């Protein structure tokens with residue numbers, strides 16, 4: 001089990017890697033990336049920790065974390081669905097796909113379902129315009145999507161999650 | 171070691187939609203079965219640009235390109251090609267026969283025929299993770315030549331002579347920028363590669379880094395030598411994990427070979443490269459915002475001058491160039507400035523990479539000489555508009571650009587003529603639109619993007635784009651008011667003039683350009699409350715026509731119970747209840763719902 005304490009000291013160690021470098025403070029964004037990689041999102045406790053370790057006011061750290069879209073400030077679900085809203089996907093009906101997901105999961109962009117299973121995000125061009133419209137579920141790209149295919153995919157994930165849960169209880 | 175056969179499998183993002191590594195594994199198994207595994211080199215390459223036909227695989231001998239390769243057919247293709255020496259014709263991509271200017275691998279494919287690959291010369295052909303592959307195509311030869319035969323001033327002279335201009339959008343002459351940075355007398359200077367790729371519909375820089383990272387590294391080392399910098403930084407979007415990984419590996423192997431670090435190639439010159447990640451802010455592509463971001467702050471632009479060449483990263487002179495700009499440098503040194511400047515038009519030299527997408531047959535990445543016409547790009551290289559639909563417009567320059575129409579199709583691609591035609595070169599996004607596209611909706615899309623990405627520092631951009639978006643939204647929802655179009659024009663011109671950075675200055679462009687070229691379409695939305703492309707759904711009327719068989723599917727899905735009717739009889743929609751959600755249209759199997 002990784003405890004909160006382990007996480008804390010791992011983060012401090014990560015920060016210490018940069019301490020010898022010129023312009024140490026400029027690595028703030030790299031540190032925030034690390035927090036998100038480990039934690040799924042940038043939490044307030046980590047921001048406080050970074051503030052002390054790097055000597056940067058928490059207010060400034062918060063300012064940076066909120067400026068960049070890449071950082072989540074709230075916990076994310078097990079499955080992150082990113083619908084590509086790049087131009088190519090937009091002209092091929094990405095909106096309808098995002099709408100369908102919102103309808104099925106009953107969440108808006110940036111939100112997570114109550115069961116903690118799904119988070120809906122919007123992405124810019126994923127580099128697969130040839131297969132527009134495209135969406136990505138946990139870093140796997142799915143091309144030539146339709147609202148129906150999307151609905152089926154979500155259904156399948158839900159079913160599998162349910163199965164796993166049942167098996168886990170046995 | 172020389173191998174008799176080679177199999178190159180594209181592992182660009184678009185082709186990787188299957189399980190990465192799955193295809194290679196199957197290929198390995200097949201070769202093993204025939205005892206050919208030792209004689210064959212399997213490598214993964216970057217994007218060849220033929221994304222619509224992907225996943226793509228090249229087999230040598232023959233340099234045959236196979237398209238739509240998957241787990242089911244790859245074994246058969248390899249067996250036939252290598253073991254039985256027979257091409258599997260149904261998978262060969264050859265309506266477009268093979269060509270490559272540099273290593274004469276590809277013949278004369280249509281897709282490549284009008285193309286010329288300089289920046290992307292190695293993409294899709296070499297293994298980006300193998301420095302030996304890069305070395306075998308004259309990699310780092312330009313660097314060696316520069317370090318031994320050229321003074322920094324001579325390098326700058328070559329870049330100036332080549333006529334190369336920045337590929338990041340603005341088209342500033344690269345040689346002059348280098349000279350300005352070299353002129354500063356500071357011991358510490360920085361060289362930055364801008365790989366933030368802001369345009370939401372394009373992926374040129376990503377593919378270049380994924381497919382051929384060493385070219386960028388080589389370009390940057392040469393740049394560092396020319397301006398007197400020891401520190402290089404690649405600022406790349408965190409959303410590009412594969413590109414980051416490949417770049418990290420390439421940097422590590424270049425260090426191992428003594429191409430980065432202290433005393434490069436046993437000369438006095440020292441240079442190293444560090445990667446810094448962006449975090450998803452479009453404005454950070456702007457150079458002063460990018461610098462703020464590397465310094466660990468919110469990425470907000472600052473007024474220029476001072477330009478980064480004088481006072482840039484950490485207050486030191488800084489040279490910033492785009493990925494594609496860097497990728498051209500080794501070629502200019504190797505093949506000469508004179509040769510490079512023989513390609514293109516009078517003021518725009520060399521080639522430009524575009525990400526072709528939208529309503530076009532061959533979506534993907536292309537690289538064409540400057541001076542190629544839009545018509546050639548769309549109809550020859552791109553293969554035209556699919557399914558017999560009609561061309562309507564092409565949008566270049568993404569959220570900073572504009573659209574061009576049928577009468578602009580003979581415009582030659584260069585910085586000046588695209589600007590004169592009312593759009594811009596931009597970084598390379600090119601979206602083709604057919605009659606099914608609503609121009610007001612497209613303009614709204616780009617404006618919403620810019621509005622979202624405005625850093626909020628200056629009022630015209632922050633508030634102005636918001637007001638414009640409100641107006642556009644009400645127009646697309648059928649609530650446009652008299653005078654709205656004029657208001658958009660006035661606001662747009664004001665924002666262009668009064669904003670601090672390029673984001674604000676160019677945010678109104680897509681709106682102003684679509685108004686200029688499609689004013690009647692805007693008027694239809696405002697006055698007649700009609701969207702001729704049937705895209706703006708709030709303005710549509712859904713009606714049930716005679717094809718209705720009375721299956722009641724639509725009755726069940728309608729959230730407002732606007733549809734009524736008896737089973738087996740034609741149904742009707744109560745227009746006063748209809749909220750135009752389109753659910754009935756989607757569910758109907760008999761095409762009995764019409765929208766207008």
Ligand SMILES: Cc1cc2nc3c(=O)[nH]c(=O)nc-3n(C[C@H](O)[C@H](O)[C@H](O)COP(=O)(O)O)c2cc1C
Pocket residue numbers: 335336337338339340341342344364365366367368369452453454455456457458490491492493495496597671672673
């Ligand atoms: C809003 C905005 C976004 C930009 N985005 C990028 C980008 O994603 N990539 C890029 O290379 N240049 C971008 N630029 C241009 C840079 O400011 C800069 O001019 C460029 O990196 C210089 O390199 P070049 O001379 O090689 O083109 C952007 C400019 C603005 C105003």
Ligand code: SF4
Pocket residue numbers: 453470471623624625626627628629631632669670671672673674675
């Ligand atoms: S123009 Fe827009 S993005 Fe640029 S500095 Fe002003 S508010 Fe920020």
Ligand code: FES
Pocket residue numbers: 084085086087088089090124125126127128129130132133134370371372
């Ligand atoms: S626009 Fe969606 S993948 Fe490029």
